[in-house]
Amino acid sequence: MFLRRLLTRIATTLVTLLGVAVIVFAVIRIVPGDPVAMMLPPGATEADIARLNAFYGLDKSIPEQFFIWLGGVVQGDFGTSITTRQPVLGLVLSRLPATLELSVMALVIAVVLGGLVALTGTRLRYTRTEGALDVANGMALSVPDFLWGLVLILLFGVLWPVFTISGRVSPNLVPEFATSFFLFESVLRLRFDLWLDLVQHMLMPALALAIPLAAIIGQLLKQSLKETMHLDYVTLARTKGYSENHVILREALRNAVLPTLTLIGVQFTFLIGGTVIIERLFSYEGLGNMAIDAVINRDLPLIQGIVLLFALLFTLVNLAVDLLYAVLNPRLRHA
């Protein structure tokens, strides 16, 4: 049964990815500007234009172009960037680690912050503190990451300049590592000076991404916790003489956490989507920043590659969340 669910889910994922490919291709091909004309120096002959068109495959029919393109994409050939003349896949993969590290850091911050809000709210339920937390949480929820980013720049970059608000790493510390997972590799290589510098750069953009998600986690987890607190087994634990903290952390939390886990999965893709503008705002050298540069330079193969990679990432995260949910939820596991 479980295997059948798994296979159906993977099949729908493949259909989604094919749909993504069709849409990306369609959007890119209705572009009015002629990228080839912009690449050639003035005075280029007709033959030069035709040769370059043929080089990029722009002289074939649209369906033909799509299948050639799709065949390449499936094999990892995302084409050549028009501005840098380098393979798109390499460019994109060199930036992906920066974005992944930022996203994961933001996720961790969101879970910790949101968890603290929910636990504090539950511990102090029916007090003024809970009410104040709810109001603050509501505000955090309704203001998006872009605005939090700007607020953080003002607070911790200008008014009280304790954090770096630009870049990924200080220029004098740029490491020569085997991978671009600088944060991860710096720990492995015991380069704690570098690690600290990276965190110092990452903290503000990660926090901006984390605040809205933290608010969502705080809201839902507190709601589930408060519902759980009324259940018989929790009352039993209390009559056994366990402290309120013990009851919340050891008894209620375990049963209240499942809906929040599912939600975090879905919301994590939104958080990754937010990196596009947050990276721009903090001049962080990740995929999102590269995407905006590519749009400004009309580097279509590069944009295409980035959008596809993001879509693949989103779809895989969604798939993983669904499967994880099926494994974690006993009702679905035995269905």
Add this chain to the structure above:
Amino acid sequence: MLDGRSLVKRTAGLRLWLSAGWLTALVIGAVFAPWIAPQDPLMQDLFTSRLPPFWMDGAEPGYWLGTDSLGRDVLSRILYGGRVALIVALIAGTATALIGATLGLIAGYYRGWADMVISRLVDIWMAFPPVLFAILLIAVMGTGLTSVVVAIIVIDWTRFARVVRAEAMAQGAMDYVASAQIAGRGRMSTLLTEILPNVLSTITVLLTLEMGIAVIVEAILSFVNLSVSTDDPTWGGMIAEGRLSIHQAWWVLVFPLIALFLTVLSFSQLGEGLKDRFDPVLN
């Protein structure tokens, strides 16, 4: 025992009034901008560049919130920028609601192959990062108000389609819909006279929230210089300029940021307020 929820409830009315008040002021400011604005928002004057706001030393009368590095009046630019923000909120919000809700109603009520196609499209759309998708669309269509509106519709119709579909499905299973059909109503007529009025409150709430989102998307697009033409003042454009001169003239960033913050917060508070009012369970 003090009720923790009471603080949320007690301030709900106040927050709703403050939100409505700010949005009203904004609409008035935007509509009457040519008469209210103390300066021409486009006029550059290097002799008046980076003037501070009125309470600081070195401020000039007539430039209440200071000027940017080109000597343009910040207050006037905020008022004119409000025009772009509100026009986008209104047009893009309404169009997104119309298209998304229609598709959601069709999918949720008629089910069958229409539902399959629409739901699959929603799935595919969920795989795109919205901001990146919008930027890509603008890059393809070129900048301008129409492009911004189209981009917002394209990235956000699923928000309405998803919720309205679920709602229409729930309503469609109710007894009153069955009795309308037993009474001989056609499918279309049932959809318009029975289902639609019952999902209208949900659509209104979503629309209010969507307007806030549209304002943000426009600000993000103008922040990366991909919104309306660069001559028109926009909050996002002002914020981008302010970000560059943040250490020399913080007011260029702070005032449009406050305007944007309050507008987004107001739309969402208004939406939440409407939701509470419409939802009998919460009352």
